[in-house]
Amino acid sequence: MVGTKEREVIMGAREEILERLRQVKQPLLPPRPVLPPLREFSFSKEELLERLIDELTKQEAIVQRVESAKEVKAKLRSVLEEEGITKVIVSTDEVVKPFDFPGAGREWGISIRPHTDFTDRDQFKKVVFEEVQAGLTGVNFAVAESGTLGIIHDEQEPRLISLAPIAHIALVPTDRVVPTYEVATDEVFKNGQRIPSQFTFITGPSMTADIKATPFKGMHGPRRLIVIIFDSPEEAKG
Numbered sequence: 001m002v003g004t005k006e007r008e009v010i011m012g013a014r015e016e017i018l019e020r021l022r023q024v025k026q027p028l029l030p031p032r033p034v035l036p037p038l039r040e041f042s043f044s045k046e047e048l049l050e051r052l053i054d055e056l057t058k059q060e061a062i063v064q065r066v067e068s069a070k071e072v073k074a075k076l077r078s079v080l081e082e083e084g085i086t087k088v089i090v091s092t093d094e095v096v097k098p099f100d101f102p103g104a105g106r107e108w109g110i111s112i113r114p115h116t117d118f119t120d121r122d123q124f125k126k127v128v129f130e131e132v133q134a135g136l137t138g139v140n141f142a143v144a145e146s147g148t149l150g151i152i153h154d155e156q157e158p159r160l161i162s163l164a165p166i167a168h169i170a171l172v173p174t175d176r177v178v179p180t181y182e183v184a185t186d187e188v189f190k191n192g193q194r195i196p197s198q199f200t201f202i203t204g205p206s207m208t209a210d211i212k213a214t215p216f217k218g219m220h221g222p223r224r225l226i227v228i229i230f231d232s233p234e235e236a237k238g
Contacts, residue, residue, distance in 0.1 A: 038145070038179065038180060040144055040145050040179035040180055041179050041180075043144070043179060045174065045177075048144045048177050048178075048179060049065075049144075049174060049177060049229065051144040051145065052142055052143075052144040052147060052172075052177055052229075053065065053229070054147075055144065055145070055146055055147025055148075056147040056204070056225075056227055057147075058147065059147050059203055059204025059205075059225075060204055060205060060225075061147070061204055061205065061225040061226070061227050062079075062224065062225065062226045062227070063227045063229065064079060064226070064227070064228045064229070065228075065229045065230075066228065066229070066230045066231075067230070067231055068230060068231050069099075069173075069230050069231070071230065072099060072171065072228060072230050073099060073101075073104050075228055075230075076101070076104075076136075076169070076228065077104070077108055077110075079169065079226055079228070080108075080110055080134075083133075083134075083167065083224070083226070084133075085110070085133045085134045085167065086110055086111060086133065087110075087111045087131060087132045087133050087134075088101075088105065088110065088111065088112040088113070088132055088133070088134045088135070088136050088169075089112075089113055089114075089115055089127060089128055089132045089134075089135050089136070089161055089165065090102065090112055090113070090114050090115070090135075090136040090137070090161070091114070091115060091135075091136065091137045091138065091156060091157045091158065091161050092114050092115065092116060092156045092157075093137060093138045093156045093157045094138065094156070095137075095138020095139065095171050095173060095176075096136060096137065096138045096171055097156075101136065102114055111132075112136070113127075113132075115158050115161060124158075124160070125160065125164075128160045128161060128164040128165055129160075129164050129165075132165050133165060133166055133167060134165050134166070134167040134168065134169050134224075134226075135160075135161035135162050135163075135164065135165040135167070135168050135169070135222070136161075136169045136171070137151060137157060137161055137162050137168070137169075137170055137171070138157075138170070138171045138172075138173075139151055139170050139171070139172050139176060140152045140176065140184075140187075140188075141176050141177070141178050141183075141184045141187065142172045142176060142177045142178070142227075142229075143178055143179075143180060143181055143183075143184055144177055144178065144179050144180075145179060145180050145181070146181070146203060147203060147204070148181070148201050148202065148203045149170055149172070149201070149202040149203075149227070150184050150188075150199070150200070150201055150202075151199070151200045151202065152188065152196045152198075152199055153196065153197070153198035153199065153200065154196065159198050159200065162200065162202065162222075163200070163222070165222060166222060166223055166224065167222055167223070167224040167225075167226060168202070168222040168224070168225050168226070169226045169227075169228065170202075170225070170226070170227050170228070171228050171230070172227055172228065172229045172230070173229075173230060173231075174229060174230065174231050177229075202225065204225055205222055205223055205224055205225045
């Protein structure tokens with residue numbers, strides 16, 4: 001055991017070291033340089049769209065651009081036929097709901113069912129994992145600088161619709177394209193807004209290289225990402 005005298009010696013040495021440290025003058029760090037504003041903030045609408053399309057393409061997404069919401073149904077039909085997709089599950093979020101895709105699917109001979117058709121959770125999981133070939137959703141935003149889609153999940157936008165099927169088809173209104181991540185996250189977490197319980201960033205098809213460093217698509221999500229970008233969302237009901 002350490003005696004009183006030895007303890008006093010130890011404590012004295014400790015205080016001496018601490019006092020020396022207190023007396024050392026800390027070097028003044030130079031001020032951090034002011035970062036220049038990101039180029040994306042000065043982009044026009046068309047420049048943002050060009051950047052978004054370019055980044056999506058780099059991430060191996062399939063990108064389709066139409067001029068108005070009136071053309072979205074026709075474009076979706078051609079995409080489904082070209083991809084050989086006959087079974088789709090669709091969200092009921094505010095981007096896709098006005099189009100009445102289930103009704104359009106009946107005209108086309110393609111099964112497009114809203115997630116609300118499945119009230120049993122186990123049945124819903126079986127459908128998205130085993131039966132449908134694609135999930136169809138809107139997005140809350142699309143980030144031009146990285147080609148990233150952002151989806152806030154709630155009762156109209158179940159998470160598995162964009163993650164479980166082999167293909168994910170995303171509808172992107174041009175007014176939801178933002179320059180950077182910061183703009184998107186500021187919108188999500190802005191003052192007074194309820195923070196979502198689930199939030200997904202999607203940058204290209206699902207891919208992993210965990211197994212023998214070999215890139216493989218579809219290990220943890222869709223193998224195909226198809227993006228339809230359109231103008232004039234207010235014309236969706238036309």
